[in-house]
Amino acid sequence: MNKALFIHGARNVSVESHNLSEYNKQKVLLNIEAVGICGSDLHYFKDGGIGGAVIQTPFVPGHEFSGRLTDDVPHLDLEKGELVAVDPATPCHQCEWCEKGYHNLCPKVQFIGAPPFDGAMTQQLAVPHSGLIKLPDNITAEQAAMLEPLGVCVHAIDLAKPRLLESVAVIGCGGIGLGVIQLLRHIGTQHIVAVDPQKHRAQKALELGAGIAAESLSEAMSHNDGRGCDLVIEATNSPDGFLHAIQAAAIGGRIILIGIPDGDIYTPIEAAEARRRGLDIRFSRRMGNVYPRAIQLVSSGAIDVDALITHRFNLADSPKAMQMQADEAPGLIKSMILPNMG
Numbered sequence: 001m002n003k004a005l006f007i008h009g010a011r012n013v014s015v016e017s018h019n020l021s022e023y024n025k026q027k028v029l030l031n032i033e034a035v036g037i038c039g040s041d042l043h044y045f046k047d048g049g050i051g052g053a054v055i056q057t058p059f060v061p062g063h064e065f066s067g068r069l070t071d072d073v074p075h076l077d078l079e080k081g082e083l084v085a086v087d088p089a090t091p092c093h094q095c096e097w098c099e100k101g102y103h104n105l106c107p108k109v110q111f112i113g114a115p116p117f118d119g120a121m122t123q124q125l126a127v128p129h130s131g132l133i134k135l136p137d138n139i140t141a142e143q144a145a146m147l148e149p150l151g152v153c154v155h156a157i158d159l160a161k162p163r164l165l166e167s168v169a170v171i172g173c174g175g176i177g178l179g180v181i182q183l184l185r186h187i188g189t190q191h192i193v194a195v196d197p198q199k200h201r202a203q204k205a206l207e208l209g210a211g212i213a214a215e216s217l218s219e220a221m222s223h224n225d226g227r228g229c230d231l232v233i234e235a236t237n238s239p240d241g242f243l244h245a246i247q248a249a250a251i252g253g254r255i256i257l258i259g260i261p262d263g264d265i266y267t268p269i270e271a272a273e274a275r276r277r278g279l280d281i282r283f284s285r286r287m288g289n290v291y292p293r294a295i296q297l298v299s300s301g302a303i304d305v306d307a308l309i310t311h312r313f314n315l316a317d318s319p320k321a322m323q324m325q326a327d328e329a330p331g332l333i334k335s336m337i338l339p340n341m342g
Contacts, residue, residue, distance in 0.1 A: 004122030005318040006058040010048040013319045027126040030067030033141035035337040063088035063113030065120035066144035085133035085144040088112035104286040146305035150294045153179035155287035160256045167191040169229040169248045172236035173201040175334045185209030195220045242267045254280040311335040
């Protein structure tokens with residue numbers, strides 16, 4: 001019997017039997033191997049929704065995942081039992097934004113793990129052929145699940161366009177922030193300042209490439225006499241994340257906002273500070289066509305996604321995993337759910 005983690009509303013979850021959705025020639029059934037808990041999953045858990053994406057009926061989260069095929073997919077050179085990653089987004093390919101190449105911004109997207117489309121925190125899931133990602137043999141199930149959040153990091157770096165010898169602040173050192181730090185180091189960025197209020201995350205930022213890591217913004221900025229950084233990448237769940245990004249930016253600086261603030265309702269900023277500094281501010285949403293690069297980065301060992309995974313749970317313990325992640329349990333960075341683990 002197929003089981004899944006259901007979110008019924010804010011802080012209301014259960015593991016129950018889950019009827020498999022019908023699948024046709026455009027879909028294939030996967031035995032789910034690994035599912036990462038993402039910040040957006042936590043917003044559904046803590047708040048019952050993100051903006052207009054509100055949970056109306058019991059909903060299965062999970063969009064960072066890998067699985068094994070229960071059948072061959074010959075036209076994609078995929079065989080039964082093969083491990084695959086999955087791009088959770090199926091854009092319409094017909095709207096104005098898709099035609100412009102902004103598939104990650106498609107308003108008609110069908111996104112696995114965003115209401116009303118059930119996600120992968122279940123034992124089996126039918127997924128579209130179009131989302132299947134073939135993998136090299138040296139990528140594990142957990143690494144394959146981490147390709148989606150790494151793709152979010154790659155997309156943010158594409159938007160940021162880091163420049164030679166400039167200083168970069170990364171605010172928030174969860175899975176996304178730490179992935180961004182690794183990418184910055186990989187492309188040669190020398191001056192990386194990391195900020196996270198949790199000591200173990202700040203320490204991990206140092207291990208993965210930051211030159212300075214601090215638990216407060218004021219402490220971090222004191223290292224450059226309060227000048228601020230040329231580029232700021234914000235990846236927090238804090239309602240103050242936008243404000244802190246502005247405060248961390250140098251005059252004429254650039255800001256990339258990845259984080260989704262708790263509540264997702266109101267984000268206070270100091271308009272005068274942003275205006276007087278002449279800041280260039282961009283929001284980063286999901287990703288473009290980045291899976292080939294993400295796979296190469298992991299397969300080659302250039303990016304260590306395993307270093308971000310600190311906790312593992314079976315499906316029965318997934319409610320505990322969500323609670324621990326939401327409560328920012330000591331020592332926790334990234335939790336991985338293994339639905340078919342005993």
